Amino acid sequence: MATVSHSRLSCFESCALQYKYRYLDKLEGERGESIEAFMGKRVHEALQKLYTDLKHERLLNEEELITFYREEWERNFHEGILIVKDYTAENYLAMGEKALRTYHKRFQPFNQATTLATEKLILMDLAQDVQLKGYIDRLDRTPEGVYEIHDYKTSGTLPDQSDVDTDRQLALYALAVKREFPDAKNIRLIWHYLLFGVERESSRTEQELEQLTRETVALARSVLAAQSFPPHVSRLCDWCEFQPICPEWSHLFRTRELKPEEFRKEDGVQLVDEYVRFSDEKHAAEQKLEEVKQRLISYAQREQVNAVFGRDQQARIWTKETVKLPDHSDPQQEELVRLLKLLGRFPEVTRLDSWELGKIIEERRWPSAVLKQLEPFCRKERIYRIYLRDRE
Numbered sequence: 001m002a003t004v005s006h007s008r009l010s011c012f013e014s015c016a017l018q019y020k021y022r023y024l025d026k027l028e029g030e031r032g033e034s035i036e037a038f039m040g041k042r043v044h045e046a047l048q049k050l051y052t053d054l055k056h057e058r059l060l061n062e063e064e065l066i067t068f069y070r071e072e073w074e075r076n077f078h079e080g081i082l083i084v085k086d087y088t089a090e091n092y093l094a095m096g097e098k099a100l101r102t103y104h105k106r107f108q109p110f111n112q113a114t115t116l117a118t119e120k121l122i123l124m125d126l127a128q129d130v131q132l133k134g135y136i137d138r139l140d141r142t143p144e145g146v147y148e149i150h151d152y153k154t155s156g157t158l159p160d161q162s163d164v165d166t167d168r169q170l171a172l173y174a175l176a177v178k179r180e181f182p183d184a185k186n187i188r189l190i191w192h193y194l195l196f197g198v199e200r201e202s203s204r205t206e207q208e209l210e211q212l213t214r215e216t217v218a219l220a221r222s223v224l225a226a227q228s229f230p231p232h233v234s235r236l237c238d239w240c241e242f243q244p245i246c247p248e249w250s251h252l253f254r255t256r257e258l259k260p261e262e263f264r265k266e267d268g269v270q271l272v273d274e275y276v277r278f279s280d281e282k283h284a285a286e287q288k289l290e291e292v293k294q295r296l297i298s299y300a301q302r303e304q305v306n307a308v309f310g311r312d313q314q315a316r317i318w319t320k321e322t323v324k325l326p327d328h329s330d331p332q333q334e335e336l337v338r339l340l341k342l343l344g345r346f347p348e349v350t351r352l353d354s355w356e357l358g359k360i361i362e363e364r365r366w367p368s369a370v371l372k373q374l375e376p377f378c379r380k381e382r383i384y385r386i387y388l389r390d391r392e
């Protein structure tokens with residue numbers, strides 16, 4: 001039986017290559033742990049200590065909690081911690097402290113429920129071939145018999161209700177709690193967004209849990225059977241420990257080490273610079289060409305000629321009035337499709353683009369009554385082309 005965790009599945013969903021490096025190749029990340037992850041761990045530890053002490057009838061006051069947090073921060077901190085954003089480690093230390101102080105003030109004396117476990121290990125068979133592994137930050141039981149699954153978050157974004165209503169991780173843990181505690185009829189899922197001092201709550205029905213199990217098993221099987229692991233570039237790359245070896249970024253890291261002179265001479269750097277230069281020149285030339293084309297058309301109209309002769313070549317100006325219809329980027333297209341369906345003409349054009357439909361209208365291939373109804377969608381447009389030929 002294969003064991004998967006929510007983080008393993010999420011990793012595959014966000015970037016299959018990162019998944020391969022981390023879970024299949026079991027590579028050590030080339031970069032250190034991020035400061036966000038480090039701060040999150042210290043905050044989790046402090047809250048775990050708070051509730052473990054409570055189980056032993058010892059209530060940490062706010063200052064004791066902060067002292068524990070600061071001591072653990074200092075004991076674990078090392079220079080290899082990765083800071084991506086433009087802030088210092090002190091800033092993050094202070095953020096975690098503020099979050100813990102806010103939490104302590106809000107929930108002391110922490111007697112809302114009985115804590116059954118902290119960092120509770122979940123090992124649950126989802127199917128014959130798939131087992132789920134995870135940890136519940138805190139499992140509580142209220143005096144009313146409601147089980148509460150608490151999750152501590154130190155992320156800098158606050159999700160909306162629909163995000164937590166579709167969250168997979170805590171819902172799967174709810175399933176595990178149901179199986180382990182037969183009296184757990186009512187389970188509340190609670191996320192503590194500690195940096196905001198805000199909680200989000202949700203719950204799941206039996207049917208939703210069954211559906212989620214089916215989906216998770218299908219996802220786990222496809223992840224376990226995956227043969228291809230394409231990279232997926234996103235803003236998360238900045239925090240990815242494999243960025244220096246990932247083909248999407250490794251060139252950046254390699255060339256960052258070079259001295260300025262070596263950097264300028266590096267083949268890839270030179271090729272990209274050259275490519276950019278030619279692209280810019282091409283773009284400028286295209287703009288210039290369009291400008292000259294318009295001037296040439298105006299000249300031909302003014303002189304009432306169809307061809308203008310240069311020293312070596314002649315420019316022949318071809319023009320035609322066409323019918324322009326709304327394309328897919330135009331909201332009117334939906335209305336046009338509705339009308340075509342109503343007129344029984346849609347099957348003839350489902351595979352046609354608006355340019356081809358325009359031709360049908362121009363060539364009046366459909367009955368006049370049909371064409372009449374399409375008129376509001378038609379816009380006349382004159383197009384011009386210039387063909388160069390040798391002078392005779």
Ligand code: SF4
Binds near residue numbers: 234241242246
């Ligand atoms: S750097 Fe980005 S694309 Fe590369 S493995 Fe990491 S997450 Fe994936």
